[in-house]
Amino acid sequence: MRFPLAIAICCAPITGWSQTQDEQPVTTEQHCVVRLPSESRSDADLSSRDDTDPTIHVSADSSEATAGQAARFQGNVNLIQGLREIQTERAEVSQETGTFSADGGLIYQDPAVMIKAQSLTADIDDNQAELTQAQYWLNGQQVHGKAEKLQILGEDSMLLEGATFTTCPQDDPDWLLQAKTITIDAEEEWGEIWHAKVKIFDVPVFYVPYMTVPVSDKRKTGFLIPDFSTSSKNGVDVSVPFYWNIAPNFDATLTTQMMSSRGLFLKGESRYLQPWGEGKINLEYMGNDRLLEDNSDRYMLHFEHGGKLTDHWRLYGNFTTVSDDNYFSDFKSSVQASTDNQISREGEASYFTDFWNASIKVQDIEVLGDTKKPFQVMPALSLNYYQPGLYGPVDFHFNTELTRFSHQESSQINATRWHVEPTLTLPYQIPAGSLTTELKLMQTWYEQDDPTGQYDDFVSRTLPQLQINGKVNFERDLTFAGQPFLQTLEPQIQYLYVPHTDQSDIGLYDTALLQEDYYGLFRDRRYSGLDRISDANQLTVGLSTRYLDSINRERAQLAIGQIFYFDDPKISLDGNEEIPERQSNSALAAELQLRASERWFLRGGVQYDTNAGSTNRSEVLLDYRANDDNLVQLSHRYVPALGTDIDGQSIDISQAGIRTSWALTDKTYFVGNWYYDMNLNRSVESYAGIQYESCCWAIRLAYHRHLNTNYDDQDFTTISPNNEFDSGLSLKFVLKGLGSTGPLGVRDMLNEGLFNYRKPYYLRN
Incomplete structure (x- = not known):
């Protein structure tokens, strides 16, 4: 607060100034608005102000001035200097002492705060002011309160004595802090409170000798609100988190948790944000778990990072280890849900350009509770090259991958796999439909070190693949329940051919059966990974339809499809090729999504085995949504x-x-x-x-x-x-x-x- 000595005095209202009689909100938070006194100005009044203007503009009903000494004002006094304003009944400006005073009730306003007080004394040269019997509101925040004495210290801070502090919007707040001293730093957006009593519904509930509180959503080091719970497994559970604001791009949360049945549980989470990436580190530990027979220690360590080094280089890492398989079942963790039964550890570095990319990756997956350990990827090197329009409309794609599979158990097989997959694609697309023909050659070499002698040391597998996918788009206008709709009809057909070759002499390293929902019918693979590439001589037929309303919003989707086999696939995960897995066709897969109205929604999916007359899988969800909360x-x-x-x-x-x-x-x-x-x-x-x-x-x-x-x-x-x-x-x-x-x-x-x-x-x- 500063008042230079250059003063322009007038007794008429300032041109362009208008006072609003309506209450002005401090914040626009829904249903949670602190109301200022009716004398407060609107934000629009600030747009025409010049904060660098040192002149004090004064208007009053009457004034009396002595040149070079002092000026006194009476009745409806309005003082404006830059973005600061005082409204009062009596005021005096002394040029000799460099002070300003006002009494008889006043309102002080600037961009950071509004204060309603009984009297004010200000030192013009030192930028300080003291107000008595004050009420204050921080503009743009929910913070307000009262003070027996309020001092404005410079531009951005206040010192309050015999004060209250609350973020409740009402005049009679549900809770407040009653403190001996409160310091509020408007620039840092934090308050320091000494010797405070917390009152809830005007009843003192606890005493705090010192604390800091936010006056905005800015982060600050300090204790957070404790959590209380009970559990038949863990007993009474009390956790007290402590937040550490280390730097603007680096913080940590340390939680002390006491479980009456188990013991003391310590958790820490640290996050960082850098130009080259972001990540977090989690460490959790419990010593001597009383619920375990051997009272063993329990722990979890997690690290995750993702980001880029340059415009071309990308890095990703994820590592998690736990003391035992039941860790996530026994403890609630922010890293993984209790229903997850796998822990993935991986690291990857990738390089991207417009037409090619390369990566190196290591991966280790642990299946909780399973004594049979999966293979580790140590490492995998991959290269992808794209050349659209290689020859006329023909696109070219080349993919190669070199992977080393190792195992923690010496009795298990280890292998190196090199896969090469050049692909030619002929796309044809028009609004009425599309036809895409794809021809690829899949060449894979294996070097296998099998202590049991079950698999060959060297295996070479060559498989060509032909895939032709066609789709037609029809549409028509129709009326339903008096409302106009646009219906689309999109038949889709795909032919896939992969010749059969014996793959029983190849171990299973990263391969599993994929789910056959509607969209999975049009995949060119039945298995994930590369250790099993199923033979195929099949035709997939699908039909989908969509309904769009008058504003082109999709109201319904229905899709149904099935694979018809010209030759039954013989490749299986267990290597048994004597009995085909399929008979003439796959399961019939259907998907439905429906927005029946603004409140009713339906989604369903089913895979039905028409040969056996049984359902392979089904799921249905029905929603009634009155709004986001109901x-x-x-x-x-x-x-x-x-x-x-x-x-x-x-x-x-x-x-x-x-x-x-x-x-x-x-x-x-x-x-x-x-x-x-x-x-x-x-x-x-x-x-x-x-x-x-x-x-x-x-x-x-x-x-x-x-x-x-x-x-x-x-x-x-x-x-x-x-x-x-x-x-x-x-x-x-x-x-x-x-x-x-x-x-x-x-x-x-x-x-x-x-x-x-x-x-x-x-x-x-």
């Missing part, structure tokens, strides 16, 4: 032969579920889900949570019960009604503005539990 989802999924029962018999998975979130009031939400196993007649997971959230504070109470996975059990793959369940309560309470914004509505609650919420539609808007 929804109900019904779901069912069926997967045959996913596991075995206690008698060793194959068992299907048939699960039905319901998930909902609903606003009980404008501030209270309920979220719940329930999933039921229809084969074993038992609940798989139950969750119910209720949350109240206002502009000032939020509280959430939740209950959960779900299946536990124990990889130490030798029969962990057995699907049995006697599996272990974990249940418990969790409580979260936050005061907004004290280091946390609190729960973010119902969105994060919808993702609680084993099954996350998924939208049942992927229609194009």
